[in-house]
Amino acid sequence: MATRDLVGAACGSPVPGRRAAWTGISLAFAALGRVFVSLDRNFRVLHASSVLDTLVGEGAVEAAIGRPMEELLGADLFGEAGALRLALQNGQRREGWRAMLQSDTHGAQLVSVTAAPLIHGDSDVCDPNAEYVVVMRPASEEINQAETTAFMGIVARSPAMIRVIDLIHVLRDSLVTCLLTGASGTGKEVVARALHMTSKHASGPFVAVNCGALPADLLESELFGHVKGAFTGAIRDRLGRFEEATNGTLFLDEVGDLPMPLQVKLLRVLQEQTFQRVGGNGTVTTNARIIAATNRDLTKQVADGEFREDLYYRLRVVPIHIEKLAHRREDIELLARYFLAKVGVRQGRTLRFSPDAFKALLQYPWPGNVRELQNCVEYAVAVCQRQTILPEDLPSELTRQTVEPTTAHLRGEEPRQSFVDGAPPTEAAQIRTALEEQHWNRGQAAKALGMSRTTLWRKMREYQLG
Incomplete structure (x- = not known):
């Protein structure tokens, strides 16, 4: 579909001035290699310039019309709680945000995004249904640190966090075990969720367990489950978090607090992908991906004999450090x-x-x-x-x-x-x-x-x- 036809569709009526305005805007941005998009109040695409076909592939413009913008740039930016969507609803402009432009047929492209509320003034030249404008351009492969990246709940522009986001991209579709380190409150669980949502298990559950929040006996049952009669109060069989995380991800927060006996049992799970419920004899198989996190210095704990060295290296297949906000x-x-x-x-x-x-x-x-x-x-x-x-x-x-x-x-x-x-x-x-x-x-x-x-x-x- 030609840009001229799309402009007419966006305008909703064959008003010559309105058609000329949208065509002129689209051509001006096209000369700069920018994609120009207008959105309605529900953040659906009303108009998209022809550069989108050049950027993503033939047919992208036609496919975009009427679609929610979150399908193109992701829920992190344009979902109900998306950072850009919230800013636009508050009447604010945002410049230079990075996002992955999605395409059903041509994969995803990294783009730089600028968005703002559309100011109509007293003129009826613009489509009255157009509430917001979005301008996109291809992002160079080298990250420009002056720009912002919003990815899977991570909003950042610092080199340290951009490197974390890059690593998450590298690990896309992987189920490798990761160890997240960093002080409390730095966002380790947010990173863990991002790792989960970009993995082969993204459609499965994300199950989080705080290893420091429960006594050792209760934590064992929490992780591995128990059979009826295993201990006083065990009136029925209970699935543990490993089984709940089947085909998904198990996030072990504060893994440095794990008691030594449970470290042995966790090591076996990582080595053999099997375990036994508390009080049970049967072997249970798990395919849950393990992501662990700690705010402790595990190397010091290993040296002090408080954490198993073999478990440390099993968890630390891919180490990811989250810097303090300071x-x-x-x-x-x-x-x-x-x-x-x-x-x-x-x-x-x-x-x-x-x-x-x-x-x-x-x-x-x-x-x-x-x-x-x-x-x-x-x-x-x-x-x-x-x-x-x-x-x-x-x-x-x-x-x-x-x-x-x-x-x-x-x-x-x-x-x-x-x-x-x-x-x-x-x-x-x-x-x-x-x-x-x-x-x-x-x-x-x-x-x-x-x-x-x-x-x-x-x-x-x-x-x-x-």
Whole structure:
């Protein structure tokens, strides 16, 4: 189907001005090698430019019309709780997000996505049913770290997390055992679910067990099941989590807390894919994929005799380390916006962070990692009475870093700089240096300074830079 015909279909009526407008927009983006798509209020495709056929394959444009956008770019972006969908519903624009463009006949393509609500104004030139616009371009094979990736629940732009996402792509369709390491709250279960959803067992169950949450005797029954009469209270046979995870994935969280006797039994399962229920004699076979996670140093536990070395290497076929949030500060603003959009939609509110609130988020060390950031956003939404979240709406530990100079002086302490009320006397020079080093690319300079582009722009005006 030609672009001209698609424009007419998108317009819904043969209005010459409307047809010309959509054709002109499509041709303009085509000249830049961009796909132009318009969506209705339900996020279904109204119009797609012919570049989509070039990008994905002949017939892609015709196949896209009327389909939900989540079928093209995935539920992580355009599902009911998708990051881009939530942002658009809140009237926000998003630029440079990476996603896999799906095709029934030509596989998936990595693309860069920009989306925004369509502003109609007083003109009837655009289709009145068009609510949102999406622009896509092919993404180069080399990841541009200034852009955002949203993949299977992982929203990131830091090099550390992009490497994790790349590894998940490499392990696609694999059932290899993985060991996830990292501090509490870094998102190990999110990564485990992503590994599951891209594996051959994606259609099967994802079963999670916290190995540190139960006593040893109860944990054995939880994992392997038991037969009737195995112990007091065992009034019937019970399936364990290994059997529940048949044709799926068993996620063993906090595997470093596993008692030594259960380590032996787990090792046998990994070696032979068989086990016995508690109190039973029969052998049960399992095909569940094992993904383990821990916030402990298992190498030290092995050296101290607290964890079996042979089990450690059986679990560590593919090691994946999740960095602390403090070590991937590029993700803080992105995650904060993502959580704010989710909470805002759930509560029917449209909120945003002030530049100073973002600065407080970026300066805080986040000992509780992503989980603490999510809780922080939930708190801010609950207490904020405006549309803009200010520093005073954040939990007290984020703003406690400010010490009044007079009070500090009386205590004999060096006064600490307020992150909100003032700027260091050398800040203008630091900003100028960063801009010069990045050849006055504001996006890269903001990233180097650890602040948002909005904050950088405001400070450039304040210090009359550029």
